[in-house]
Amino acid sequence: MSTNIVQRTTIIIPKSSELQFHEKVKIDKAYSITLPSTIVPFKRQDRFTIPIARILKDVSYESHLLKILKDCYSFRLQFSKLEDYDSSIFGDVASPGLSVNFIPQIADDSAGVYETNFNKTITAINQELKKLLYADINDESVLFNEFIVTPTALKYFEPTNEISYSLKKSIEDILEKSISTDFQYLEISYDSINNSDKFMVQFYWADVMASEDLIFTKKQDYKTEVGIFTIEEKLTNVDNTGLAGVRFVLDNSDDIVPMKTSFQFTPRHRTLLDISYKNEFIKPIGLHPKYKLSLHNEKSETPLQPPLLIQPANLIPEQADSTEYCDLVNNLDVCKLYLSWNLPKDFFMDKYQLKDDRMKETGLNLIGLYGETNLELPNYLIKKWGSEALFELNISQAHLPSSSSSSVPTFEIPLHSRYSKPMQNITSFETKIPYPNLFWACDLTIPIETFTSLGAAFIKEHGDETSIILSKNPYSRIISNFEQELQVLQKSPFHHKFLGFESYFDDNTVFYHIQPQLDINSDTNNQKLTFDLTIPVADLNDFNNVHIITLLVVMFSGFYILKKLFH
Structure with a gap:
């Protein structure tokens, strides 16, 4: 080999x-x-594929990245710039910032020792990842925010706009060449679970001069x-x-x-050009920010749905009315609208509030909330980096503003900011939240199975029983269209489905991504993909005053209650 x-x-x-x-x-x-x-x-993608045996042989075990890989069955690191860039051709989609997803490899998973070995492995990976991502930090007391558990992997996330020197050096050692860090997207992945003995590093530059x-x-x-x-x-x-x-x-x-x-x-990840979303936080923000998202369709004459559902008219059989066909496809739930969001630990979502029936009536359905969900702890007592949320959005139940002349589906998601440690002479601090990822996920097997069944029923009712063949199925051309799409989906030369939000869906799924409407940053002339929020914090200078006033109020209240009791 x-x-x-x-x-x-x-x-x-x-x-x-x-x-x-x-x-x-x-x-x-x-x-x-x-x-x-x-x-x-021009646009440029570099993909390096290296046999894992070569890495184990040639790279020193001083490499923090190699030590992490040695303890993982699967590993995926994705870095995406916090400014907007065109990724439509190569289909590299990730939340703005740095994401690490991995499945740890446990040396001995037998009963009685699994938990001990699991904790040892996670601790080792945690330490190496800290050194990999924060090379210039030698102080062991510096807190590294720990992983959260998602349905498919352990995950770390940080809304940063640069990679560390240590990570850059590890990549250069493996590739045996120097690299520049002006790329918009970086991916490092390894997957031994699916019998892959390859290690992959990928870079993408959206506009190379x-x-x-x-x-x-x-x-x-x-x-x-x-x-x-x-x-x-x-x-x-x-x-x-x-x-x-x-x-x-x-x-x-x-x-x-x-x-x-x-x-x-045929890419798995596709970008919609005519549909966009506007997102903002309703002011005043305070300690309980409310996020607002509204969908906009540039072509009002077309349905607010992915083009996959709009099959060419020449494929619709003569026996089926085109309106009935469209209604049928829309009711199949082939495509569902989702919102995936990484929230830093300064904020949290109340899962009990989000699962309330009143929230579902607004079209907001919480599918999963992973990570730090404690409702009481301040941010300085939170060990994990934050949380990840996945919502299904139902457009038919969305709020339609009465002031708008057109139908603009709108959703609102309540957030809560955690209490922060009081600071000297400071009453607020700024923090970043990355934009969420909004997309339709479409399962191609649903229309194939449905139209096959409908066609069989039609043949049974109208056809000669001795000649029931696929070509007699009035929906055969539509079935063939979806089947061809399914076959070529696995063969994209530029993207592979792996850990991350896309792993929550099966291999028969395609994604249609909706782009946000962006404001240009006046300082950098870039279109940023983060919210800059100002969060209130207690001023230490007010500690004595607050302490005295609180004590007086408690004493007065106690005296008042006792007076009423014994009056």
């Missing part, structure tokens, strides 16, 4: 720059290719594939992406020659 590192670099250039860009590509057939510097921004030439050279124990593509508009829509261009393969066997390549792929 090969132990080579495989690097695949995919570059997406604008169609208008295609000819000029390709003319300047320099090829040394025996050694390298050079891509020209350009003033036109190459001020210098990009040089790719042949390297011992490395296989590099470089693809330069443009988007084929005729083959591209919300559900599919078509690419055309050239590829180069750099290894130790053959000369480097350009290979014309074109293909179409």
Whole structure:
């Protein structure tokens, strides 16, 4: 089995720059290719695949990342910038900030020792992750917020906009090359549960401005594939992406020659362009912020639903009325609208309040709330980083503002801020909350099974029993359409389904992501994906006054009660 590192670099250039860009590509057939510097921004994804045996052999055990991997069955680290960027082509979706999901590997899981070994493993991973993410912190007393337990993994999250030097160094040691940290997205993953012996590192740059030439050279124990593509508009829509261009393969066997390549792929994660959401916190914010989300449809003549449900008219059988067909598909619950949200420990949700029938009547259905849900503890006594919530949103039950001329479905989610430790000369502090992730999740098996059953019933009623074959099914073309989508779903060259919110859904699910309406940050000219909230906090200078006033009130109240009792 090969132990080579495989690097695949995919570059997406604008169609208008295609000819000029390709003319300047320099090829040394025996050694390298050079891509020209350009003033036109392009998109770039680098994916490195490394056999885990190579890492265990060549990387020092001083690597904090390696020590973590050694104690995990599965591991996924995702870092996504806190500013908005276009990820629609490669389908890299993560909550803004740093997320770590993992499944620990327990050496001995037999009865009687499992809990002890589990705690030892978690403690070890906790310490190594602290060193990996906070390399410059040598003080062992510094609190590292611990993991929460979700249905599929243990999880750590932090709304940060940069990675540590220690993490950067660990990646460089494994890849055996230096890396820059100006990327918008980073992913590190390893999965031994599904018999994968590969370790994967992935980078994504949304807008690269190459001020210098990009040089790719042949390297011992490395296989590099470089693809330069443009988007084929005729083959591209919300559900599919078509690419055309050239590829180069750099290894130790053959000369480097350009290979014309074109293909179409179906991403699991898709971005809706005509539907968006506006989110805000209702003012005044105070200790009990209320989050408000409203859906907006740019094309008011189309339904507020993912395009998967809107099948082409030529696929609808003559025997079925198109209106009846649309009603049928909508009632199948093929697609459901979800909101996934990571909340730092400064805030919490009251699960009892959210599960109240009055909340469900507003279209808000709490599916799961994982992590720190204690209703009383202040934030300085919370050990875990916070909590993760998953909601199902029912548009038909959503609030429709009477002041609006159009139907704008609106949802409100109550939050609560934890009491913070009093500070000297400070009455409030600022904290960040990342935007939630809003998406439709669509199960492709539901329409396949339903239309197969409907078609069989139709054949039984109208067809000749001796010729009941699939081609007689009036819904066969629709069934085939969904089946083809299901088949190609697993073959995306740019994304793989793994730990994180997508692991809460099965492999037959596609996601349609709804983008937020953004405000531009005046300082950086970036569109940020976080809320900056101001939370009240007690001022230590007021301690004596509060103490004396409280004591006087208690004494007066006690005296008043005694007076009434013995009057």
